[in-house]
Amino acid sequence: MGKSILVIDDETMILDAIKIIFEDMGYSVQTTPDPVQGTEVAIAQDFDLILTDIRMPARNGAEITEAVRAKKPNARILVITAYPNDPLAERAIKAGAVGLLKKPFEIAKILDFLA
């Protein structure tokens, strides 16, 4: 079975794009535009990689990283942001995120974090 990915982003077009590209490569992809629900799923299930946007209403990517890593210290979380020099992205890295991708990025770059 292929590796599994969870993507959390309030922009559904980002979810759709990552989903079709990674399913095309044989990955299993779950997506949600709801950051609160995304946090629950990330804690309840195991993923090889969790991708989360930083700037979202209701809950930001740094808070998600902190909440998930508090429950699952080995969770691999990759944060994505449209803003360069985003202090929330730095906070997510401090909370243990494995990396940061700045939009728009080549979706294949996510592979670097799945090795």
Place this chain on the structure above:
Amino acid sequence: MTEHGKRSILVIDDTPEDIAILNEELKDDYRVQAATDHETAMQILRSTPPDLILLDVMMPGMDGYQLCRELKAESSTSHIPVIFVTAKDAAENEAAGFSLGCVDYITKPVNPALVKARVKTHIELKLAREYLEKQNAVLRENALLREEVEHIHKHDLKNPLMVILNIPDLLIRQPNITADQKQYLKMIEDAGRKMLEMINRSIDIYKMENGTYDLHPTCVNAIAVARQIVLAHTHAAAVKNVAIELSLNGKPADAADALNVTAEELLLYSMLSNLVRNAVEACPPDGRVLLSFSSGKAGIIAIHNAGAIPEKIRGRFFEKFATADKQGGTGLGAYSARLIARTLGGTISFLSAEQEGTTITVGLPLAREGGAP
């Protein structure tokens, strides 16, 4: 009108009788305060600043002109209109008062109707001015807010761009894709990249305007950058049969020539590219655009073409949205060129006349010997 809603007037006069006369005329319509000496006047001005001051010029122990000068020099009172009340009616005295910033004169003995009329006029003027100032502040605030929102939208545009830039690649790798289809997909991707460049440039401009641009200068050969720009404008120049030439210290520049300046290569490219594009567009057909490089205290790049900048925009050439109704012109070319020149710690200026054409001169800090900035 309630006592509280009334506009207030401060009468400064050493003669209680004169104060009483003015009070009688004004008390129905205004809240009248009075001071017979400098100290009391200052106290009232501090505690309950009036909307208008009626100031006696001739007072023993207090010079009305001097007091007016003080009021105008102090920021908390400079906006309060002052009307001089004086027995003197010589023209030169009036001129002296106006030069100090008073708005009107009333001569003693006062004519009641005249006092009322003048006070009313000047209070209304003050209210109108305050209203305009308030509106101005609101407009400025709205403009800032709009810029802020636009800035956020620019970042939001990166989301759809993610799709536009990534999906063509996925399609290209599908079986049964024809060469034509591949080319179309490449066109979509290129258009997306172009759009991303525009977004990033406009985000950079916003940061440079704010002074939050994070500059990382290195040593850049300005002539090499210019050669890339010439290549990129070959087509636009060829259409008008315009030649683009480079020179260094007065001689034609050859491939080995360098003018090393301290800059960010992308910013320098963007600035020179704007200026060269403008020069090619403004240059008369069959003409020449000359980029002359020279080094002195700074690295100088002068871009000349024979076309003159239309007179009506010369005065605001470097301002935002200054455009001579150019087809497709955004009016940001020269503006962003100046912004970039300043961000790079350089200078930019222009000379333009019908006979001589237009020369834009950019000065940039020279890179120190050895290449390191």
